[in-house]
Amino acid sequence: MQVLGGIMRSKTSRDDWLSIQESEIWKLPKAEDKIMLVLKLSFDNLKSPPLKQCFAYCSLLRKDFEIERDNLIQLWMAQGLLQPSTDKIHHEIEDTGDEYFSILLKNSLFQEVTEGGSITKYTMHDLVHDLAEEVSKSESLTRDLKDKCGVRHVAHIPTSTLANMSEVTVGRLHSLFSNDQVPDIIFSKFRALRVLSLQEAKIQELSNSFGKMKHLRYLDISYTGIKALPKSIGKLYNLQTLRMQETDYLKEVPREMQNLINLRHLYFDKTMEFPAGLLRGLTNLRTLSYFNVGKEMGVGIEELVGLNHLKGELIIRNLENIRDEEEAKKAKLEDKKNVLELSYVWARSRSNPEGLESRPSSDFHDENVLEGLKPHTKLESLSIENFMGDKFPSWMMRNPLPLNNLKKVLLFGCRRCEGLPILGHLPGLGHVEISGMHNLKLLGSEFYGYNHVYEAAVATREKVLFPALKTLSIVGCGELTEWMEAPTTMTSSTSKVVVFPCLEELALGGCPLLRNAPSHFPSLKELWIWVMGSEKPMASICNEVSTLTSLYIEKIKGLTSLSSGMLKKNKNLTSLVIWSCDEMIHIAPNVFGCCANLRELTIGGCKKLEQLAEGLDTLPLLRS
Known part of the structure; x- marks a missing residue:
């Protein structure tokens, strides 16, 4: 019925609805037959042939698959199933894939996997997967069946079946999904392969014939024991997506990767090392898992300067290797308008028990470095970790804060900072985490931003502080003694002040000196409170809730x-x-x-x- 609901939502005319009502589906005796025909109806309802091909391609994934939205879009893109839009400015091919995915989700052909993890994944109901197999059976081979001359996509079949395929069939393959050992002799025959997924394959090396797959656009070697990439990877000039996550033995990549000028999405573990100058030339990159600032010449922050197509999330690590503000500015982060989530990470080892954190602030360059790493003003998520400056940079402390689109703010281990940015006026801020700020003593007017609140309703002269905040976490702030109540009226007028109208989750812990907290939490549903030197903060929070x-x-x-x-x-x-x-x-x-x-x-x-x-x-x- 959920699938049928998806179909009905997509119908807009009276005739469309009547065609559903008069369908032969309702005359079928068996419930399973009805469901399968409803699914087929949902598939037929997809008006775009490329969209139907995208759905059919999902038959190559295992029945119990869980996949990220972007990963599936990259597979479709590699197969040329996405038709770029010509009538939209700045519309990229991934945007088309995103639209296709949304349509399939709306028609209930995908369902969200909600259990565990911070990254949303999606799957298909078994019957939906059966339909995908049915509509793709002329081109796809997903079981140990006889060699078919028309097969273009092969998934999860025994190595013996692959080895016994004719050279003509192998030479026509466009996709191979395998978690088995692929014989070296086969690699040289993959003349037309677009997608090669060896995720979880029990392999330690790639064939020397690897570079002959000139048409390869998608490669996934995640969760394998591969220790090194062959230099011939530099010959895969059409490669768009390279995934090498959870590859514990793979620590560096060959310099020849700099030839992958069409690479758009690069995923790897945070310990991966890149040769000097390699990333600078990959100017088509849209996705970069991490950027590790190196100590040596040529692997510094300036490597980011030309990567202005980056989008989504960017995590910049080892910022202690940047000397000063001028060097930091070489990254030109303000030019990266499509990076919406930005994380700044310094090494945690600098605040270890050996006493490094007690060194004078002049020994650290964090304040100047972060000043030079100013992002663009449309940023939606900001995370700062292990920052050792006494205060945050001017672009975070301006009055009011110019990062007006922020939805998430995370401040971890900023041990020396005594003050916080003004956050209360931000209209879309939904999530704030403050942890390990050992010098923070007061949450007061600066935190709320009394003089810069947005007026929720001018007619009633009502001002709202933290109008969209849903989750707030304040943890491990050992010197925090006072969390002030926001005023109920503005001092300069008779305007009413509403505070935390949407806050549903509050975590307050590890603040043994805290003696008071606010009492206005009109929507609070979940409260975690621990390691307090007094019961007064809890009593205050629970007083009116x-x-x-x-x-x-x-x-x-x-x-x-x-x-x-x-x-x-x-x-x-x-x-x-x-x-x-x-x-x-x-x-x-x-x-x-x-x-x-x-x-x-x-x-x-x-x-x-x-x-x-x-x-x-x-x-x-x-x-x-």
Whole structure:
């Protein structure tokens, strides 16, 4: 029915809807037959022949596959299945693939895999995959079947079957997906191959005939034991995508890779080393997993200067190898308008127990370096890790902050900084993480940005601080003593101030000196609070909140009991976890008339606990 819903959503005229209603599908006796015909109807509903080919190509992936959106688009691109748009300015071929994928997703031919991981992956229902196999069977070989003269794509068949194919058939292949050992003799015969996926293949080297695959556009050697790439990889002039992730033994690439002038997407592990000058010439790159700033001449930050087609996420590591602001400016990050997620990472070893962090700030160049790495103003995600400057650069501390499109801000291990950028006025900021800022003492007016808030409703003179923030994490800030309440009215007018209207998740931990926190969290659902030297911050946060569904408490000094009032107000609380609260005597006086939706209650390490709350046996939904 989900697939049928996808079809119906795409129909706009009365005749289209009547054609569904009058279909022969509804006369079929078996439910499985109905489902398959509904799926076939969904496939027939795809108006574009290239779009149908893109769907059919998915038959080459295993039935239980989970794949990233970009990976699948790159496979389609390698096969020439994407038709570039001629009527849109700055429209790239990957954008066409993105549109195709969205249509297939809308028609329920893909489904999102939601469990675990930060990267969204997609799969197909088994019956949808059966349909893909059915519509592609004339060109694809995915089982140990007899050699077919028309086959163009081969996936997951035994090596013996591949070795026994005729030279003519092998020479016509456009795709090979294999996690087995491919005989060397076969490589020299792949004259037309566009896609070669050896992901998880039990191989340690690539054939010397590798460079003969002149038409190859997509190569995946991830999760293999390959120790080195052959120099002949430099002859794959048409290669568009190279994936070599989780290749533990592959530490460097040959200089000949600089000849891959058509390479658009390059994925590798963060420890990978590149010869001097190699990346600078790959000016067609759209994707670069990491950029590691080297110490030697020719592998510095200036390698990024010509890579202005980069898009999506860029992680720049080993920034301690940049000497000063002028050197940092050579990257010209402001020119990389399509990089929307940017991470600046210094080595963690500089703040190790040997006392490097106690050295004077003049020993570090972090402030000047970050000043020179100014991004473009359309940036959506900013992450800074192990920064050892006393203050953030001017482009982060301007009043108001010019990075008006930011949706995510992550500040990890910035141990010396005492202040934060002004964030409260940013209209789209949805996620903030602050961790390991040991010098941060106060969250106040600068954090909120009192004088630069966006007016949510001019007519009612209402101003909103953090209007879109959904998740906030403040962890490991050992010197933080005060988190100020935002004002309810502006000092310069009678305007009403609304704070954190959308905040649903708050994590507050490892701040033993904190003595107060705000109390205005009108939408808070999940609260994690731990390692506090006082129960006052938790009491303040929970004082007015009535929307909690989950509460996690650990190592809160002075906490002897939860209040019945707090439990009664939060009628939708489903999970309550309490760990190592040494002064807790009982959970609450009683739970009569509250906690009706509580499903999980966990208590551990509370040494003075004398009794559980009265009425626990009356909770109707308590299961654990």
